Amino acid sequence: MSAAMDRSVITARGLRKVYKNKAALNGTDFEIRAGRIVGLIGPNGAGKTTALKAILGLVPFDGELKVLGKDPRTQRDELMNEVCFIADVAVLPRWIKVKDAIEFVAGVHPRFDAAKCRRFLHGTQLTDNLRVREMSKGMIVQLHLALVMAIDAKLLVLDEPTLGLDILYRKQFYQRLLEDYFDEDKTIIVTTHQVEEIEHILTDVMFIRDGKVVLDAPMDTLAVRYTEVLVDAGKQDEARALNPIDERALPFGKTVMLFDSTLSAGADPARLDALGETRTPGLADLFVATMKGTYA
Numbered sequence: 001m002s003a004a005m006d007r008s009v010i011t012a013r014g015l016r017k018v019y020k021n022k023a024a025l026n027g028t029d030f031e032i033r034a035g036r037i038v039g040l041i042g043p044n045g046a047g048k049t050t051a052l053k054a055i056l057g058l059v060p061f062d063g064e065l066k067v068l069g070k071d072p073r074t075q076r077d078e079l080m081n082e083v084c085f086i087a088d089v090a091v092l093p094r095w096i097k098v099k100d101a102i103e104f105v106a107g108v109h110p111r112f113d114a115a116k117c118r119r120f121l122h123g124t125q126l127t128d129n130l131r132v133r134e135m136s137k138g139m140i141v142q143l144h145l146a147l148v149m150a151i152d153a154k155l156l157v158l159d160e161p162t163l164g165l166d167i168l169y170r171k172q173f174y175q176r177l178l179e180d181y182f183d184e185d186k187t188i189i190v191t192t193h194q195v196e197e198i199e200h201i202l203t204d205v206m207f208i209r210d211g212k213v214v215l216d217a218p219m220d221t222l223a224v225r226y227t228e229v230l231v232d233a234g235k236q237d238e239a240r241a242l243n244p245i246d247e248r249a250l251p252f253g254k255t256v257m258l259f260d261s262t263l264s265a266g267a268d269p270a271r272l273d274a275l276g277e278t279r280t281p282g283l284a285d286l287f288v289a290t291m292k293g294t295y296a
């Protein structure tokens with residue numbers, strides 16, 4: 001493990017944010033180290049955007065929060081030199097051309113690399129003289145992402161970055177994020193509902209529900225902790241006795257059960273293998289099981 005990987009980039013303790021009488025963050029604790037790509041995943045209204053806004057110093061809140069060693073409430077300006085995020089798409093003026101947008105960001109941001117931005121735009125329909133008002137919604141997002149990803153920032157915060165983009169571009173975007181942006185001195189925190197599309201690039205996953213972190217784990221520990229079993233017909237009762245955390249029926253009398261080795265006493269690999277075919281669950285199935293509310 002390198003020195004960079006020991007460094008804490010974000011430390012949050014007991015974060016609390018109440019809107020009117022609704023607690024969007026309710027005692028949220030987490031720690032993110034340098035060189036990680038963290039997926040912040042939760043249902044609608046769970047508090048993901050609020051957590052990101054707190055990290056960026058965009059909302060007041062209670063609790064302890066340090067981002068790159070700074071308090072976003074009082075040191076926002078210094079913090080913004082090292083953090084990059086996708087703001088509301090509306091910030092791009094409708095009359096601006098692609099080339100002018102690139103020139104503008106190059107003028108205001110010392111860490112912006114125009115050539116890199118152009119590489120990100122390669123393969124899209126965004127040509128130099130196209131104006132924002134002539135672009136489709138997805139094309140505007142593409143321009144935004146290219147501008148932001150060409151800034152060499154220590155922390156990149158992405159809130160639903162691929163919303164409104166087609167599947168071809170989404171796949172390409174995540175691949176490029178991994179290949180052209182990320183390195184061990186950088187940290188990325190990303191929220192999305194399209195869990196399947198990002199799970200292969202994440203190093204860590206955080207599930208958030210009702211303003212609390214309910215699962216926080218490196219991706220490579222999930223395979224050890226969770227097992228999904230396609231339980232053979234006739235072995236359901238035996239499997240159920242091992243306390244699966246979730247169960248769903250399939251055609252032809254088969255059932256898929258999900259086991260958490262920390263909760264299901266006796267659910268060791270050999271025992272589970274004897275019940276049917278086993279595999280590591282996808283993040284989406286783990287998410288659904290976790291969010292049902294009876295567990296974690």
Ligand SMILES: Nc1ncnc2c1ncn2[C@@H]1O[C@H](COP(=O)(O)OP(=O)(O)OP(=O)(O)O)[C@@H](O)[C@H]1O
Binds near residue numbers: 019022023047048
């Ligand atoms: N400006 C606001 N005023 C009042 N309530 C708010 C405000 N922003 C968020 N909330 C409430 O706080 C809670 C968390 O919202 P937040 O936007 O953080 O959720 P989210 O996890 O990002 O959801 P989604 O996946 O739907 O984007 C919700 O109940 C929401 O209604």
